[in-house]
Amino acid sequence: MTKDKHHKTTTVALAGAPNTGKSTVFNALTGLRQHVGNWPGKTVEKKSGICRRNGRIFSVVDLPGSYSLGANSTEEEIARDFLAQEKPDVVVAIVDASSLERNLYLVCELLQLGVPMLVALNMMDVAQGSGLEVDAEALEAILGVPVVPLVARNGQNLSRLLETIEAVAEGTAQPPVSGPQLPPAMEQLVAKLDAAVPADLDIPYPRRWALVKLMEGDRSIRRSLKASLPPDVWEGVKGVLDQHEQAVLEIASSRYDWAAEAYRRAVSRPKGEHASLGERADRLLTHPLGGLIAFAAMVFGIYWLMFNVGAPLQRWLQDNMVARSAGGLEDALRGWPDWSTSLLSNGIIGGAGLVLTFIPILAILFLALAMLEDVGYMARAAFVMDRFMHRIGLRGQSFLPLFLGWGCNVPAIMGSRIVESRGARLTTILVAPLVPCAARMVVVALFTAAFFGGAAALVSWSMVMLNLIVLALAALFISRFLFRGRESSFVMELPRYHMPNIRTVLLTTWERVKRFVVLAGTAILAMSLVVWAFSTFPSGDIEDSILGHIGRGLAPIGGLMGLDWRMMVALLTSFVAKEQTIATLGVILGTGEGANGALKAELTSIMAPAAAVAFIALQMLFVPCAASVAAIRQETRSWRWTGFAVGYMLVTSFGVAIVIYQVARLFGLGV
Amino acid sequence: MKRDDHVVPLGTLRPGETGTIAELSGGRAFVARCLAMGCTPGTPVTVERNAGRGPIIVKVRGTRLALGRGESMRLHVKKQDLKT
Numbered sequence: 068m069t070k071d072k073h074h075k076t077t078t079v080a081l082a083g084a085p086n087t088g089k090s091t092v093f094n095a096l097t098g099l100r101q102h103v104g105n106w107p108g109k110t111v112e113k114k115s116g117i118c119r120r121n122g123r124i125f126s127v128v129d130l131p132g133s134y135s136l137g138a139n140s141t142e143e144e145i146a147r148d149f150l151a152q153e154k155p156d157v158v159v160a161i162v163d164a165s166s167l168e169r170n171l172y173l174v175c176e177l178l179q180l181g182v183p184m185l186v187a188l189n190m191m192d193v194a195q196g197s198g199l200e201v202d203a204e205a206l207e208a209i210l211g212v213p214v215v216p217l218v219a220r221n222g223q224n225l226s227r228l229l230e231t232i233e234a235v236a237e238g239t240a241q242p243p244v245s246g247p248q249l250p251p252a253m254e255q256l257v258a259k260l261d262a263a264v265p266a267d268l269d270i271p272y273p274r275r276w277a278l279v280k281l282m283e284g285d286r287s288i289r290r291s292l293k294a295s296l297p298p299d300v301w302e303g304v305k306g307v308l309d310q311h312e313q314a315v316l317e318i319a320s321s322r323y324d325w326a327a328e329a330y331r332r333a334v335s336r337p338k339g340e341h342a343s344l345g346e347r348a349d350r351l352l353t354h355p356l357g358g359l360i361a362f363a364a365m366v367f368g369i370y371w372l373m374f375n376v377g378a379p380l381q382r383w384l385q386d387n388m389v390a391r392s393a394g395g396l397e398d399a400l401r402g403w404p405d406w407s408t409s410l411l412s413n414g415i416i417g418g419a420g421l422v423l424t425f426i427p428i429l430a431i432l433f434l435a436l437a438m439l440e441d442v443g444y445m446a447r448a449a450f451v452m453d454r455f456m457h458r459i460g461l462r463g464q465s466f467l468p469l470f471l472g473w474g475c476n477v478p479a480i481m482g483s484r485i486v487e488s489r490g491a492r493l494t495t496i497l498v499a500p501l502v503p504c505a506a507r508m509v510v511v512a513l514f515t516a517a518f519f520g521g522a523a524a525l526v527s528w529s530m531v532m533l534n535l536i537v538l539a540l541a542a543l544f545i546s547r548f549l550f551r552g553r554e555s556s557f558v559m560e561l562p563r564y565h566m567p568n569i570r571t572v573l574l575t576t577w578e579r580v581k582r583f584v585v586l587a588g589t590a591i592l593a594m595s596l597v598v599w600a601f602s603t604f605p606s607g608d609i610e611d612s613i614l615g616h617i618g619r620g621l622a623p624i625g626g627l628m629g630l631d632w633r634m635m636v637a638l639l640t641s642f643v644a645k646e647q648t649i650a651t652l653g654v655i656l657g658t659g660e661g662a663n664g665a666l667k668a669e670l671t672s673i674m675a676p677a678a679a680v681a682f683i684a685l686q687m688l689f690v691p692c693a694a695s696v697a698a699i700r701q702e703t704r705s706w707r708w709t710g711f712a713v714g715y716m717l718v719t720s721f722g723v724a725i726v727i728y729q730v731a732r733l734f735g736l737g738v
Numbered sequence: 739m740k741r742d743d744h745v746v747p748l749g750t751l752r753p754g755e756t757g758t759i760a761e762l763s764g765g766r767a768f769v770a771r772c773l774a775m776g777c778t779p780g781t782p783v784t785v786e787r788n789a790g791r792g793p794i795i796v797k798v799r800g801t802r803l804a805l806g807r808g809e810s811m812r813l814h815v816k817k818q819d820l821k822t
Contacts, residue, residue, distance in 0.1 A: 135774035139767055168799040169776045284766050316762075319773035320780070327799070355789045450804045454792030457806065463793070556768040557793060557806030558775055 076124045077236045082146060083161035084173060085132030086443060086562035088189045091219040091571045092161055093129040103578050105704065106145050112484070120229050128155065136176040138287040141489050150182055152271045157235045158184040164194035164201045164216070165563050167334060171326035174210065178246035180276050185213040185231050185240065192218045193565050197343045198336055206333040213240050220568045247325040249279070253318055256282055256311055263304050269295055282314040345564035349447065358451035366470060369435045373474060377428035384424035392416055409603060415592065423587050425475065430580050432471060432478050436485070437575040441567040445485060446559055453557060459539040460546030462557050465495040472502030476691060480698040481579065490550035496702050497545055497712050500691035501538035503531050506645035510686050513649060517667035518679040526680065534687050537719060586697055595693060598643045609654055614639055624721065628685065628728040629678030638685060644692050677731035681724040688720035744817045749794060749810030751785040757815030758782050764812040772813065775803055783815060
């Protein structure tokens with residue numbers, strides 16, 4: 068990379084724990100000149116952006132939130148590897164002034180790593196509101212690095228923050244001190260390890276820092292040291308470490324002793340402790356019963372908005388944009404080969420275009436989620452739901468994304484981002500397609516009405532229950548066997564509530580909507596085209612299409628469930644979108660797409676109630692639709708996990724449907 | 739390790755009761771996480787919410803933490819006498 072003399076680029080890393088207002092600072096610095104991607108090879112969001120000042124270009128990187136420089140989570144590992152290896156020009160440690168003592172732990176670690184840094188003392192207003200007086204100058208004297216008090220939410224003191232960043236970059240700010248000392252016994256241990264490890268050790272971390280991390284039992288440093296040392300030398304090092312397993316406690320305690328001392332000298336409580344408004348609100352919001360009711364009310368509110376504001380907009384878009392443009396195209400392309408018209412109107416507009424009409428619904432959902440996240444409520448929701456989610460091997464955080472899957476599974480999969488640990492997040496993504504989405508319920512409603520008359524509601528309800536049971540079992544299985552031992556412990560901060568920052572909320576919403584549009588324009592479009600091609604070629608007639616032939620090939624399996632090849636084809640087309648099943652049946656059975664009455668009559672004539680139940684179950688549990696598969700691929704960044712999701716649902720759906728049909732026949736429901 | 743009679747799992751404390759952290763048991767990751775969140779040996783912890791089942795809420799170093807039931811039973815505290 069070339070560096071222009073007049074436009075020197077300075078790398079600024081924002082480090083800090085979650086809930087410190089880090090994103091707000093980042094948004095305030097970079098505005099819309101930001102880029103959201105992923106860290107190479109990881110499923111963690113990487114935000115970077117540009118900020119200009121006095122002809123200087125700052126490239127700002129928002130590191131994932133982390134409480135320490137350990138390797139307790141992927142997020143922490145990314146943050147500390149960036150700091151230790153990429154060596155940013157300036158590190159801004161963003162701390163929550165209202166929770167200073169805990170936040171100083173990370174500052175202590177950063178000082179010990181020895182990076183050029185300053186401290187942004189954010190949320191000064193919240194601290195004052197809860198009766199704390201934080202003396203920034205006193206803190207500066209103790210830390211030995213510049214401290215800038217800040218209220219990032221309303222932009223207060225941002226220019227001073229930039230000035231200070233510039234000063235640190237220029238090297239005019241006071242140089243960082245060597246960092247808080249370790250207790251003598253620990254220093255001796257460092258010396259011992261230093262003697263045991265050869266001087267030419269080649270690892271991408273500062274030597275002393277790596278040795279201390281080794282004493283703390285850091286897994287990834289241990290691995291990289293073991294790999295770069297001769298076996299006998301490693302055995303010696305390991306011997307020293309094994310004798311001092313308690314070192315981790317002593318080191319952490321010494322850092323907190325330092326933090327507590329700094330806190331004591333810089334913070335005073337003139338008014339004494341009093342319960343803040345937030346703490347009073349929490350008496351209800353974290354109450355075992357009251358909290359559940361409040362959470363249910365909030366979810367209901369989100370649903371109400373999605374269905375009363377979002378859904379009418381979606382229908383309007385569908386009628387006016389999708390239907391009209393597809394119709395218009397058909398007129399415009401009269402005379403062109405049939406397949407080309409079909410490609411445009413059914414493949415592209417009917418597939419990916421239809422998905423795009425869901426933007427209003429998703430935008431409302433994403434907006435509500437971003438708002439609840441920013442206010443600090445999410446941790447409370449996780450707290451009240453944990454009791455139930457724990458039973459199926461998940462933690463409280465997974466509840467909200469899963470619950471939102473009732474409308475459509477795509478936002479559930481994309482919403483899994485709010486789940487912190489990787490194992491729990493992947494489990495959530497993998498079971499999310501089992502939440503019975505609205506599109507599937509359309510099919511269920513048609514079948515139950517056709518076959519079960521008065522018992523239709525009961526059968527529908529049983530099917531939903533069946534899905535939830537399978538979901539619970541799948542979650543239990545995946546978390547117990549696939550992520551065994553990697554289960555995250557439920558130790559979560561309940562951040563103080565604060566007023567949402569409109570800019571942060573809107574930017575977060577915008578980023579997520581953008582992601583969805585990109586997904587629809589790429590992966591979902593590609594999937595729609597593939598399915599369209601399969602159902603169109605070679606003759607343009609679905610019965611003779613590739614899909615039709617696959618359906619015929621599946622007839623023997625269908626036979627185990629009492630289903631003929633036409634039902635199998637209908638099932639396969641549900642891969643485009645779950646409700647597609649009905650349209651396909653209309654075409655194959657020759658009853659037309661709109662006439663549900665005729666379709667119902669035809670259905671009852673070609674299969675027995677036992678087969679109908681099996682088919683509903685099959686449809687409910689079948690592989691996720693194309694859009695969900697694309698979303699799974701995007702969120703897991705792995706074809707293996709995507710394949711796993713498709714595979715296990717394929718096997719489960721066929722297995723369950725076969726069992727249902729065979730059992731139902733025993734009870735005389737078959738022909 | 740010799741265990742004091744007053745050392746009990748944190749999850750057994752009632753709301754309003756305070757103990758000082760005596761022992762952290764469990765996996766390395768769990769211990770590291772607790773330490774990073776401020777639960778170092780000797781630190782006072784006050785239980786704010788404990789319904790007897792499900793997760794609990796505690797206050798440590800001015801920060802409120804939610805702990806899973808299992809986690810709260812692996813953190814052992816020395817119970818402070820109410821009189822002192």
